[in-house]
Structures are given as C-alpha cells and as structure tokens.
Amino acid sequence: MMIRVDEDLCVGNGQCVVVAPEVFDQRDEDGVSVVLVDRPDGRLAELADQAIRECPAAAIARLTDDG
Numbered sequence: 001m002m003i004r005v006d007e008d009l010c011v012g013n014g015q016c017v018v019v020a021p022e023v024f025d026q027r028d029e030d031g032v033s034v035v036l037v038d039r040p041d042g043r044l045a046e047l048a049d050q051a052i053r054e055c056p057a058a059a060i061a062r063l064t065d066d067g
C-alpha cells in the first residue's frame with residue numbers, strides 16, 4: 001500500500017506522529033504531517049493503518065499500488 005497526507009485537510013494535531021513516529025513527521029512551520037515512509041509494510045503498515053483510523057481530519061489516504 002501507499003499512503004499520502006492531504007495537506008489541505010490536515011489540521012496538524014500530530015496524532016499520526018504519536019501513533020506512528022517512524023512513518024510520519026510534522027513540518028516545523030505549520031505542523032502539517034509529512035510522510036516519511038510512503039510504502040510501509042509489516043509493523044509500520046499496521047501503525048499507519050492505526051494512524052489513518054485515528055486521524056481526526058481523515059487526511060491520510062491509503063492508495064493501492066495502481067493509484
């Protein structure tokens with residue numbers, strides 16, 4: 001799977017970084033989430049899924065490999 005953050009939806013509360021700090025970071029200037037590992041697998045994929053569920057803005061998308 002591939003994950004992507006919609007910068008326009010992200011409210012910068014950092015929940016994804018709390019859940020999956022190896023997958024997400026926040027921009028210093030505005031707190032918007034950036035994806036560090038856009039194709040996580042194994043444990044990181046599970047954490048990314050949890051972050052998707054817990055994101056209050058539904059800003060994290062999970063894409064299939066064909067888009």
Ligand code: SF4
Binds near residue numbers: 014060
């Ligand atoms: S949890 Fe969602 S809204 Fe919060 S920083 Fe991460 S992507 Fe943005």
